[in-house]
Amino acid sequence: MIRRRTDLPLSRDPSVRLLPWIIGLMTYLACLMLAGSLLLSELLGQWTSGLSGTVTVQVLPREREPARQLDQRVDKLVRILQRTDGIAGARAVPLDEVAALLEPWLGGTTALEALPLPRLIDVRLDMTDAPPMEALKTMLSNADPGALLDDHGIWQDQLAGLVGALELVAGFVVLLVGLATVGIVIFATRSGMAAHQDVIEVLHLIGAEDGYIARQFQGLALSQGLRGGIIGIAMGAATIWGLGYAADHIDSAILPQVRLLAWHWVVLASLPAVTALIARSTARRTVMRSLTRMV
Amino acid sequence: MRYGTGPEVLREVTFTLKPGSFHFLTGRSGAGKSSLLKLMYLAHRPSRGLVTLFDEDIATLPRRRLPFLRRRVGVVFQEFRLLNHLSAFDNVALPLRVAGVKESTIRKHVDELLAWTGLGDHMDARPPTLSGGQQQRVAIARSLISRPDLLLADEPTGNVDDALGVRLLYLFEELNRMGTTVVIATHSETLVSRFKNPILHLEDGVLIHQDRGEPAGGTGDPRDPRKPFGRGGTQ
Numbered sequence: 140m141i142r143r144r145t146d147l148p149l150s151r152d153p154s155v156r157l158l159p160w161i162i163g164l165m166t167y168l169a170c171l172m173l174a175g176s177l178l179l180s181e182l183l184g185q186w187t188s189g190l191s192g193t194v195t196v197q198v199l200p201r202e203r204e205p206a207r208q209l210d211q212r213v214d215k216l217v218r219i220l221q222r223t224d225g226i227a228g229a230r231a232v233p234l235d236e237v238a239a240l241l242e243p244w245l246g247g248t249t250a251l252e253a254l255p256l257p258r259l260i261d262v263r264l265d266m267t268d269a270p271p272m273e274a275l276k277t278m279l280s281n282a283d284p285g286a287l288l289d290d291h292g293i294w295q296d297q298l299a300g301l302v303g304a305l306e307l308v309a310g311f312v313v314l315l316v317g318l319a320t321v322g323i324v325i326f327a328t329r330s331g332m333a334a335h336q337d338v339i340e341v342l343h344l345i346g347a348e349d350g351y352i353a354r355q356f357q358g359l360a361l362s363q364g365l366r367g368g369i370i371g372i373a374m375g376a377a378t379i380w381g382l383g384y385a386a387d388h389i390d391s392a393i394l395p396q397v398r399l400l401a402w403h404w405v406v407l408a409s410l411p412a413v414t415a416l417i418a419r420s421t422a423r424r425t426v427m428r429s430l431t432r433m434v
Numbered sequence: 435m436r437y438g439t440g441p442e443v444l445r446e447v448t449f450t451l452k453p454g455s456f457h458f459l460t461g462r463s464g465a466g467k468s469s470l471l472k473l474m475y476l477a478h479r480p481s482r483g484l485v486t487l488f489d490e491d492i493a494t495l496p497r498r499r500l501p502f503l504r505r506r507v508g509v510v511f512q513e514f515r516l517l518n519h520l521s522a523f524d525n526v527a528l529p530l531r532v533a534g535v536k537e538s539t540i541r542k543h544v545d546e547l548l549a550w551t552g553l554g555d556h557m558d559a560r561p562p563t564l565s566g567g568q569q570q571r572v573a574i575a576r577s578l579i580s581r582p583d584l585l586l587a588d589e590p591t592g593n594v595d596d597a598l599g600v601r602l603l604y605l606f607e608e609l610n611r612m613g614t615t616v617v618i619a620t621h622s623e624t625l626v627s628r629f630k631n632p633i634l635h636l637e638d639g640v641l642i643h644q645d646r647g648e649p650a651g652g653t654g655d656p657r658d659p660r661k662p663f664g665r666g667g668t669q
């Protein structure tokens with residue numbers, strides 16, 4: 140690489156040598172925050188699209204109701220649902236599936252047979268023409284007072300609220316990290332100017348415009364910002380891969396399967412360019428501003 | 435003018451430099467020679483009074499135009515102010531680089547001038563490895579490289595023996611003959627008595643003119659009747 144001749148020996152300043160590492164740390168934090176919030180919104184998208192096409196109808200057994208009678212009630216509701224506009228399909232969940240769902244909480248199946256289990260009906264909605272949930276509820280309770288509709292709405296709203304809050308926090312942290320980076324670059328530029336005040340004055344007196352002097356600083360800031368950004372993104376990618384690897388090797392049943400998508404990686408990979416540009420324009424503005432104090 | 439809230443170091447100074455003139459600026463140490471030059475190369479603004487350079491009133495000129503004025507002024511600083519991390523070549527090239535001159539042109543001019551000042555063998559040397567006299571010549575070369583309209587030299591022969599001092603003075607005369615207005619601040623009796631140039635003498639911040647017989651200055655190019663520039667009127 141050809142080193143550009145510069146009029147200021149800035150790259151030898153200790154504060155300048157430290158700069159990429161500090162910017163690297165900042166980029167690392169920003170990278171993790173961004174990756175986390177991208178993953179979360181991906182996760183939320185998967186959950187809601189998985190859930191929102193379906194509703195569940197619970198049919199509660201009456202006191203000492205024979206199973207056969209309960210089956211008849213369920214069949215009747217399934218038939219009504221299948222005739223309803225906007226419903227793609229309805230299916231009674233067989234009793235052993237319900238039992239399997241409850242098994243972790245209630246233990247062996249023999250105990251279950253004695254219990255008056257509610258029966259479940261899986262309803263797939265036609266998402267292009269889904270009926271309003273309220274209308275569906277009234278229709279069901281008119282047909283059978285023991286039928287309850289669970290549209291997972293509350294659960295979805297709470298989840299979306301939580302994810303939204305987490306994303307807000309992540310965005311705030313990214314903002315703070317950006318501000319801190321700007322502060323560090325201002326500090327480094329100021330101390331560089333102070334250390335080379337005499338040289339700056341000579342350049343000034345032999346007719347250098349402010350922009351010429353600022354270029355001495357902004358070129359370095361650009362490359363330091365880029366270097367720091369690459370350090371940060373490399374550490375960030377290593378961390379994300381490490382966590383992904385660890386997640387792959389634990390029981391995946393309870394963990395949702397989410398992966399960063401290609402465009403997520405593009406967003407993260409643009410971070411070094413962003414830090415480099417932030418560093419460059421910060422250095423330029425800092426120099427230009429303090430030069431106006433010279434005659 | 436004054437430094438900060440200190441006493442006035444220049445009080446009654448009124449003069450106009452004719453284009454193409456060649457003056458010595460004398461006065462005992464602390465009289466204010468360097469201070470007067472600082473006003474002229476726009477390192478300071480006068481606390482009161484008027485400085486006009488190349489027909490521009492410094493006080494009313496927008497800040498962004500000052501660099502272009504400064505490029506027409508060559509300065510040899512009393513303490514050289516070379517950039518220690520740059521080679522002699524790069525130091526001399528600096529005024530051209532700052533002005534955005536092509537690198538090939540820079541190479542040619544700087545090589546030529548360094549050879550002329552006897553520094554051809556030291557082009558890649560950094561200033562700290564040069565002797566005082568060599569550094570002074572680098573500083574002089576830097577002030578001459580852009581062929582300034584006005585050359586201000588503060589003790590440019592302070593670090594060299596009389597013989598070299600006289601040789602350097604011939605360099606300035608050469609430049610003056612090509613039309614550059616020259617002001618040289620000096621203590622050296624030898625130079626002042628040897629060259630019969632008019633003298634600006636400073637005594638406790640007050641300026642006294644001394645014209646001595648036939649002036650060497652004022653022989654600027656007669657085909658170029660520029661208006662007076664470098665008019666100082668600070669008090």
Ligand SMILES: Nc1ncnc2c1ncn2[C@@H]1O[C@H](COP(=O)(O)OP(=O)(O)OP(=O)(O)O)[C@@H](O)[C@H]1O
Binds near residue numbers: 440443
């Ligand atoms: N940067 C400064 N801050 C405050 N006072 C200064 C400064 N520079 C010079 N002075 C004061 O201004 C006065 C004139 O100084 P100046 O350097 O102009 O003298 P000079 O004629 O160049 O002297 P010399 O021949 O020793 O170089 C002196 O009294 C000096 O103390």
Ligand SMILES: [Mg+2]
Binds near residue numbers: 588
């Ligand atoms: Mg002086």
